[in-house]
Amino acid sequence: MTETVQVTLLVNGVEHALAVEPRLILADVLRERMELHSIHLGCEEGICGACTVLLDGEPSTSCLILAVQAEGRSITTLEGLDGDPTMTGLQAAFHENFALQCGFCTPGVLVNLFSLLEDRDPSAPPSEVEVRTRLNGNLCRCTGYQSMVAAAMQAARSGSGHEDP
Amino acid sequence: MRTGAVFGRPVLRREDSRFLKGEGVYVPDVRLPDAAEAVVKRSPHAHALIRHIDISEAAAAPGVVAVITADDLTDTGVYRPYHKSPPAFANLLQPLEKGHDVPLLAAGRVRRVGEPVALVVAEDRYLAEDAARLIRVDYEPLEPVLDPEAGLRPEAPVIHDELGDNVQSRVGVVVGDPDGAMAAADHTARFGFTIRRQIGSPLGPRAVLARFDPVEGLTVWSATQMQHLARKVIGGILGVAEDRIRVICPDMGGSFGGGVYYEDILIPYLARRVGRPVRWVEDRTENLVNARHARDQVHDVEVGFDSRGRLLALRDRILVDMGIANFYGLVVPYNTISHLKSQYRIDNYEAAATCVITNKTPNAPARGAGRVTAAFVIERVLERVARRLDLDPADVRRVNLIPADAMPFDTGVPYRDGKPSVYDSGDFPAQLEMALEAIDYQEFRARQARLRAEGRHVGIGISAHMEGTGFGPPESAIVRVDGSGAVTILSGSNNHGQSHETTLAQVCADALGVDIETISLRDGDTALIRQGGGTFASRTAVTGSMAVAGAARKLRKKAIKMAAHLHGVEVDGLTVFGGVIRDGAGARITTLAELARTTGDGECTGGRAGLEAMDSFASPTVTWASGTHVVTLEVDRDTGQVELERYVIAHDAGNIINPAVVEGQIVGGVVHGIGNALSEEAVYDEAGNLLSGSFVDYRLPRAIDVPPIEVHHQEFPSGLNDLGIKGCGEGGTVGAPAAIANAVEDALHPLDLRITEMPLQPEKILRYIREAEAASRGQAAGMERW
Amino acid sequence: MKPPRFSYAAPATVREATDLLDSSGGRARVLAGGQSLIPMLRHRLLEPEALIDLRRIDGLRDICLDDARRLRLGAMVTHHALQRWASDQGQDLLVDAAAHIGHHSVRAIGTVIGSLAHADPSAEWGAVALVLDGVCRVAGPGGERELGVEGLFTGPYSTSLAGSEIITSLTLSLPPSCTGAAFSEVAPRPGDPAVAGAAAAVSLDGPCVESARVALIGLAPTPCRAPSVEAALSGSEASVGIEAAAQAVENDIAPIGDIHGSEEYRRRVAPVVVARALRSALVRAEGDRP
Numbered sequence A: 001m002t003e004t005v006q007v008t009l010l011v012n013g014v015e016h017a018l019a020v021e022p023r024l025i026l027a028d029v030l031r032e033r034m035e036l037h038s039i040h041l042g043c044e045e046g047i048c049g050a051c052t053v054l055l056d057g058e059p060s061t062s063c064l065i066l067a068v069q070a071e072g073r074s075i076t077t078l079e080g081l082d083g084d085p086t087m088t089g090l091q092a093a094f095h096e097n098f099a100l101q102c103g104f105c106t107p108g109v110l111v112n113l114f115s116l117l118e119d120r121d122p123s124a125p126p127s128e129v130e131v132r133t134r135l136n137g138n139l140c141r142c143t144g145y146q147s148m149v150a151a152a153m154q155a156a157r158s159g160s161g162h163e164d165p
Numbered sequence B: 001m002r003t004g005a006v007f008g009r010p011v012l013r014r015e016d017s018r019f020l021k022g023e024g025v026y027v028p029d030v031r032l033p034d035a036a037e038a039v040v041k042r043s044p045h046a047h048a049l050i051r052h053i054d055i056s057e058a059a060a061a062p063g064v065v066a067v068i069t070a071d072d073l074t075d076t077g078v079y080r081p082y083h084k085s086p087p088a089f090a091n092l093l094q095p096l097e098k099g100h101d102v103p104l105l106a107a108g109r110v111r112r113v114g115e116p117v118a119l120v121v122a123e124d125r126y127l128a129e130d131a132a133r134l135i136r137v138d139y140e141p142l143e144p145v146l147d148p149e150a151g152l153r154p155e156a157p158v159i160h161d162e163l164g165d166n167v168q169s170r171v172g173v174v175v176g177d178p179d180g181a182m183a184a185a186d187h188t189a190r191f192g193f194t195i196r197r198q199i200g201s202p203l204g205p206r207a208v209l210a211r212f213d214p215v216e217g218l219t220v221w222s223a224t225q226m227q228h229l230a231r232k233v234i235g236g237i238l239g240v241a242e243d244r245i246r247v248i249c250p251d252m253g254g255s256f257g258g259g260v261y262y263e264d265i266l267i268p269y270l271a272r273r274v275g276r277p278v279r280w281v282e283d284r285t286e287n288l289v290n291a292r293h294a295r296d297q298v299h300d301v302e303v304g305f306d307s308r309g310r311l312l313a314l315r316d317r318i319l320v321d322m323g324i325a326n327f328y329g330l331v332v333p334y335n336t337i338s339h340l341k342s343q344y345r346i347d348n349y350e351a352a353a354t355c356v357i358t359n360k361t362p363n364a365p366a367r368g369a370g371r372v373t374a375a376f377v378i379e380r381v382l383e384r385v386a387r388r389l390d391l392d393p394a395d396v397r398r399v400n401l402i403p404a405d406a407m408p409f410d411t412g413v414p415y416r417d418g419k420p421s422v423y424d425s426g427d428f429p430a431q432l433e434m435a436l437e438a439i440d441y442q443e444f445r446a447r448q449a450r451l452r453a454e455g456r457h458v459g460i461g462i463s464a465h466m467e468g469t470g471f472g473p474p475e476s477a478i479v480r481v482d483g484s485g486a487v488t489i490l491s492g493s494n495n496h497g498q499s500h501e502t503t504l505a506q507v508c509a510d511a512l513g514v515d516i517e518t519i520s521l522r523d524g525d526t527a528l529i530r531q532g533g534g535t536f537a538s539r540t541a542v543t544g545s546m547a548v549a550g551a552a553r554k555l556r557k558k559a560i561k562m563a564a565h566l567h568g569v570e571v572d573g574l575t576v577f578g579g580v581i582r583d584g585a586g587a588r589i590t591t592l593a594e595l596a597r598t599t600g601d602g603e604c605t606g607g608r609a610g611l612e613a614m615d616s617f618a619s620p621t622v623t624w625a626s627g628t629h630v631v632t633l634e635v636d637r638d639t640g641q642v643e644l645e646r647y648v649i650a651h652d653a654g655n656i657i658n659p660a661v662v663e664g665q666i667v668g669g670v671v672h673g674i675g676n677a678l679s680e681e682a683v684y685d686e687a688g689n690l691l692s693g694s695f696v697d698y699r700l701p702r703a704i705d706v707p708p709i710e711v712h713h714q715e716f717p718s719g720l721n722d723l724g725i726k727g728c729g730e731g732g733t734v735g736a737p738a739a740i741a742n743a744v745e746d747a748l749h750p751l752d753l754r755i756t757e758m759p760l761q762p763e764k765i766l767r768y769i770r771e772a773e774a775a776s777r778g779q780a781a782g783m784e785r786w
Numbered sequence C: 001m002k003p004p005r006f007s008y009a010a011p012a013t014v015r016e017a018t019d020l021l022d023s024s025g026g027r028a029r030v031l032a033g034g035q036s037l038i039p040m041l042r043h044r045l046l047e048p049e050a051l052i053d054l055r056r057i058d059g060l061r062d063i064c065l066d067d068a069r070r071l072r073l074g075a076m077v078t079h080h081a082l083q084r085w086a087s088d089q090g091q092d093l094l095v096d097a098a099a100h101i102g103h104h105s106v107r108a109i110g111t112v113i114g115s116l117a118h119a120d121p122s123a124e125w126g127a128v129a130l131v132l133d134g135v136c137r138v139a140g141p142g143g144e145r146e147l148g149v150e151g152l153f154t155g156p157y158s159t160s161l162a163g164s165e166i167i168t169s170l171t172l173s174l175p176p177s178c179t180g181a182a183f184s185e186v187a188p189r190p191g192d193p194a195v196a197g198a199a200a201a202v203s204l205d206g207p208c209v210e211s212a213r214v215a216l217i218g219l220a221p222t223p224c225r226a227p228s229v230e231a232a233l234s235g236s237e238a239s240v241g242i243e244a245a246a247q248a249v250e251n252d253i254a255p256i257g258d259i260h261g262s263e264e265y266r267r268r269v270a271p272v273v274v275a276r277a278l279r280s281a282l283v284r285a286e287g288d289r290p
Helices: A026-033 A085-096 A106-117 A128-137 A146-157 B016-020 B070-075 B087-093 B125-133 B148-152 B178-184 B227-238 B262-274 B284-290 B331-339 B371-389 B393-400 B428-439 B441-453 B500-512 B540-567 B592-600 B659-678 B731-748 B762-780 C014-023 C037-042 C079-089 C092-099 C104-109 C112-118 C124-131 C227-233 C238-251 C263-287
Strands: A005-011 A014-020 A052-055 A058-061 A074-076 B036-042 B048-054 B064-069 B116-122 B136-141 B167-175 B187-199 B207-213 B217-222 B245-248 B278-281 B293-305 B311-323 B348-357 B409-414 B420-423 B457-469 B475-481 B487-491 B519-523 B575-577 B580-582 B588-591 B612-617 B623-635 B642-652 B709-714 C007-009 C028-031 C050-053 C063-065 C070-074 C135-140 C143-148 C153-155 C166-173 C179-186 C196-205 C208-217
Touching: A014 A026, A052 A106, A052 C104, A058 A106, A058 C104, A085 A106, A085 A146, A085 B016, A106 A128, A106 A146, A106 B016, A128 A146, A128 C104, A146 B659, B036 B125, B036 B262, B036 B284, B048 B116, B064 B070, B064 B125, B064 B262, B087 B167, B087 B409, B116 B125, B116 B262, B148 B311, B148 B348, B167 B331, B167 B409, B178 B293, B178 B311, B178 B348, B187 B371, B207 B262, B217 B227, B217 B262, B227 B245, B227 B262, B262 B278, B293 B371, B311 B331, B311 B371, B331 B348, B331 B371, B331 B409, B331 B457, B371 B393, B371 B457, B371 B731, B393 B428, B393 B457, B420 B623, B428 B441, B428 B457, B428 B623, B428 B642, B428 B709, B441 B457, B457 B731, B475 B500, B475 B540, B475 B592, B487 B500, B487 B540, B500 B519, B500 B540, B540 B575, B540 B580, B540 B588, B540 B592, B540 B612, B580 B592, B588 B592, B623 B731, B642 B659, B642 B731, B659 B709, B659 B731, B731 B762, B762 C263, C014 C028, C014 C050, C014 C135, C014 C166, C063 C079, C070 C112, C079 C092, C079 C104, C079 C112, C092 C124, C092 C179, C092 C196, C112 C124, C112 C166, C124 C166, C124 C179, C124 C196, C124 C208, C179 C263, C196 C238, C196 C263, C208 C227, C208 C238, C208 C263, C227 C238, C227 C263, C238 C263
Parallel strands: A005 A074, B036 B278, B217 B245, B311 B348, B487 B519, B642 B709, C007 C050, C028 C050
Antiparallel strands: A005 A014, A052 A058, A052 A074, B036 B116, B048 B136, B064 B116, B167 B348, B187 B293, B207 B217, B207 B278, B293 B311, B409 B420, B457 B623, B475 B487, B475 B612, B575 B580, B580 B588, B623 B642, C063 C070, C070 C166, C135 C143, C135 C166, C179 C196, C196 C208
16 A cells, blocks of 8 residues: 555546556546546536546546546546547537537536447437436536437437538 | 527527537636645534634645635735615615625634635645645534524524624515505415525536736636626725736636625635635535525515405515625615516505525525515415415416506516616517417316326416516627738626627627628636626626627728728718628728728728727616416325426517527526426525535436426517617526426315425425315314415 | 545455455445445545555456346446346346436446445345345455345444455345336435335235335335335235235334435335335236246
8 A cells, every 4th residue: 555556547548657646536637637628527426427437438427436446447538539420420419409508517418428329320319318317417507408408319310410511 | 570690590609619629718727837726614613703723733734835814814905795775776765784894714703604714725625625624723602593583583693793683684665555455455365485595506616716926916717707896806805906907707617696705805815925826616515505595585475466366465574594694785685576576567565675694605696586586476476366266377367467558667666776667578468378378278277187087186387577687787898800800809798608609799790790700709807898797687688789789880880981081982871791891882892801901000090090999888777578487297296296297488588689599598597497496405404504515415407307398489679778688597597486386286286285485395395285185174174274 | 525645455356355454453445436435535524544446356347147046246346237237137126226326427337235335224225135135245354254135234324344344245136936026216306315215026926915025225224124014915915905015114114314305204205115116016026927
């Protein structure tokens, strides 16, 4: 047992070797050391979902994970999904549906919905209940959710959502 | 309906791209080299004397830069909350308004849980929190005052000695002859209502970052809604010239009420004191215990009415639990008084509010300030009157609504600016019918009867709201064009989710005659513009737009004059469209870009350099937005749980700049109101601890908690500004709790529920059901109940 | 809301883990998913000297079903993993219960056994484990032992585990044929901490209840069985006995009120959740007839 621990995190496809205090929260490492500012801290208790990342592909609230717990695991933030066709489709649908206002919850919402839509057959899109249930992991105080749900369903129906011009 | 090239159209949001990529810059994202981190040590007691504070261990802890207590604050002024109404209002109603100092850090005594007691500055937040735990404070607990009725008792401890008692303010109004009308009414009734404490809860907690430079002065990044006011307050208390302070509000994670807080002053103070930039980022527990507590009113209402349910007289005595300070004067209590008559013609009216100091967090305006409670009270009263007379609640509203031909309508109640409250335009009866038709009221009643026979409890609830919007100081804007044709708006407003980068650009595009793609907006920064009001009170669509339109029009006129002068043509007939200036025959004369380049080369005309103009606008008084809400829901009689089914709102915000943005404001507002109605409550225990201190216990609505929400627009232009705009930021919230409470009552009919409180958690609903069941057994036994 | 300082180890074996716990003299805590532990650290309700992370120990993520329909879960099996397994296998009780836990992201990291060890009286798995005869495998410095779940909980957030013991796996006996099992819960809103919840397994013998097992959460200082309900049901004609049996729950509960629900409210909704769980268990039992 030592004061700092050496960890290797695979963040957005890049390995980072870091010395961290065991108490350091993953979200703080991502924000403060790696300057991944899409990670937002809204409650630091796993309720609001503004800090949602993909941990080995599963949406997880990075405020409730110690950096040491993520040793050797793959962490994907919104920045790491930039350019991905599913994410691009989702972002476009959010824009078209006015699905954001202050933007604080948006990155966590996008990451969470991305995991719902990724690899999904556009002919069997999620139901509205399924989308809303998944969004329970994200609080939004601005939009009332309706526009987000519409955006997610639109993106799901259009598959990658990436209609080539 | 007013439309221009882009005004009135659902233009996609121009601010989206940075947020969609996670590149919004919120205060915690602003990086300054060498910034230290502050943590506030807060009181764990509602009321206690501070015998001694020992900071020695904390000061010696690893990474600590400084530890500050009240004893160190010898070089600051005092924070004395604003508390005086404008003279026009004060002369009219003669309110009682008392002021007292609020210490920036508790000195000798703490008056609420969460009050700042000390500050720790350290190398990072972890170390600062470690050190804060090492500050030893020796408290001697005192008896707390935790509800306003207790605070008024003669034996109650006085919380601020300066006030003499616990009454901070009192205001009342009388219209017509309420005593006479009450005495003459066919029916009278009396109700008590309690609206519990709720919290604004933006998703992004507050944050402040400050840097001090002896030459530049202070630069402060703050998540505040009014940067210019923050600058004034900081300057006043810290003794720094206003022009040596720059307050920047970058992106903000919502706000929903608020203003200038202790930390907005303390963090700049620390930066100056320790000679390093200092950052403070609030966490959620701090936000919930500190920021934007709201509602918390007790109403004692008497009503006189006739057999058709017409309200002949209304009297309301209101107690407001202010917490330990009132930072906003009569905003909350008087908003309640001035909105209580709502859309209804009530000729005889009397209301008085008393603001009582208690050992809780300050009660402040939050989305729907004072109006949520007003709508709850008046709409519950109408619902009870309908039940008492066995009339359809929709019919009772119909007989009370102000008819369209009575517009503009003077309610007889002065507004907070001392001017008459005159509803500037609208058609309330049509609005009610629009909402009822959208939800298909008759069909619902038929379905309700069928389901009732199956033992299911579905209900429908109606409420109306009024919202005085566009209040407050002027707003300013500068519009300028550069040599490439890029148009920049500098606004004194403050965008924290309201889509100003889109809506103000829409206004500017049409007023100036340019493509919206050429426009960008900057706001929320005192360095941009001398004066700014900021964004609150549903005001920016009204005041911000008018300032932008004014500046853009001035600029257009100036450009035309310049074009005429430089090109030797007549001013008459020149037009600007798409940034191109043409003559009456459509021939291209020049462009704004060319003109900007010309002046840039120093060939100015008329001695006025620069293609830039500025304007300010203050609304002569508030514009009146309105809405009618109808909700259907089902109640689980065994558990008290409510499932919302459908929500319809018919809404008038005057001329609409961007219908999709307005819909977003309204739907978001309704969902805020759904939380206020059903799940959000700031619960204090008997020692004055806030029990709902996290999002586990303070329950914001989630995606599955809300039904489909339909917005139907009426557009009755305001007569108070030439764009015809009314505000729309809060109305969704205002009407929702009343509509939902009424629907819950309706769902259980004929069981006679008597809902007197909001919010309505399942447990409370089950309690009302049991009371109603007991009463109906009592009635069967011949007991009277009203 | 940042955690206090602690040291950290992620041992490779259970033995090392229990040795580390033992040498800490009770001032270390076991870390599995951390979804209950980290919030407590953030509020500094706990200030452990060390965390012993189980993540590197082999085999703790396994889910195995043996021929006797005994399901064994390792200590690092997440809510999500069990939910997915149960959904594939048609294990309705487990699926029902998992759906009430927090939200998707929390379920992806939080563990079933971590939840049991946290001993929240409102945690869903407590009732499920009681109904399915859960047995914990407990490792300590002196070796391993088995501990029935009914012997695990000693009070709100407290267990009979010694400071140096770790639950390494949980074995649940899945319902036999002609048995239906279900879970019902009342919370302020779905996903909020339960005010009252019931897990029920009902075995039918013709139209009559052969045996019933019912366990409760949120209604006593610990998750608990409902012997009065079980006795009232046993041998009764299923379709008529449920309401009366559910009412008997009042003999089995000792609720503690808190901000989520008062004692009175919990008493009020206890029979409701019991009846609902029993009703759907019964429907499932009938559907399960050969």
